[in-house]
Amino acid sequence: DAGITQSPRHKVTETGTPVTLRCHQTENHRYMYWYRQDPGHGLRLIHYSYGVKDTDKGEVSDGYSVSRSKTEDFLLTLESATSSQTSVYFCAITPDRVSYEQYFGPGTRLTVT
Amino acid sequence: QKEVEQNSGPLSVPEGAIASLNCTYSDRGSQSFFWYRQYSGKSPELIMSIYSNGDKEDGRFTAQLNKASQYVSLLIRDSQPSDSATYLCAVNTGGDDKIIFGKGTRLHILP
Numbered sequence: 059d060a061g062i063t064q065s066p067r068h069k070v071t072e073t074g075t076p077v078t079l080r081c082h083q084t085e086n087h088r089y090m091y092w093y094r095q096d097p098g099h100g101l102r103l104i105h106y107s108y109g110v111k112d113t114d115k116g117e118v119s120d121g122y123s124v125s126r127s128k129t130e131d132f133l134l135t136l137e138s139a140t141s142s143q144t145s146v147y148f149c150a151i152t153p154d155r156v157s158y159e160q161y162f163g164p165g166t167r168l169t170v171t
Numbered sequence: 172q173k174e175v176e177q178n179s180g181p182l183s184v185p186e187g188a189i190a191s192l193n194c195t196y197s198d199r200g201s202q203s204f205f206w207y208r209q210y211s212g213k214s215p216e217l218i219m220s221i222y223s224n225g226d227k228e229d230g231r232f233t234a235q236l237n238k239a240s241q242y243v244s245l246l247i248r249d250s251q252p253s254d255s256a257t258y259l260c261a262v263n264t265g266g267d268d269k270i271i272f273g274k275g276t277r278l279h280i281l282p
Contacts, residue, residue: 089268091269098274099274100259100272100273100274100275101215101259101272102272103269106268106269108268116269148214148215152268155268157203157220157222158203158263158268158270159203159205159217159220160205160217160261160270161217162214162215162216163214164213164214165213165214
């Protein structure tokens, strides 16, 4: 699992509440990514980071924000959760920019009621 | 819009046969190509990377790349029930820190 952990692994929350998901890596990789995976849509990039305090938007960034204050942690925040954000969220890292191979964490299943 | 296309399946293959999974991509500038395997309820696992035209073999898996046709495939020889999973094709388009995923093909190996 490339030394990646995600927390929480499961969460149920109510519409309108803020939610923060955490991705933690132990290998000091510079690049980290947040994806969501939904039936019929596959994996879609939400945000990614290329260093401490350096982040950029992905394909489906509306309603999400991220922060990276330390190399090892990449946080994804749903500012006001909606039912459309019910999904499985995966964090990934890229060890190098030559291969661009990505390795995934175990995922967080989020349900917004 | 850069796209990666896969047949969603399910693709049913008898145990012991060759499973053939296909993927096409839209960006001619693509440079890196990946196959991931994802079991139900689990995270994607990288099983093959390929960067140049031709075949790359790793055990029972062979990845094939044809940049002229913008086509990448994965062959699984001597298919086993444990190969039953969703296979995701992914492409890095070069000059970009991101990869784009196809929606995946469900493979079912029939015992």
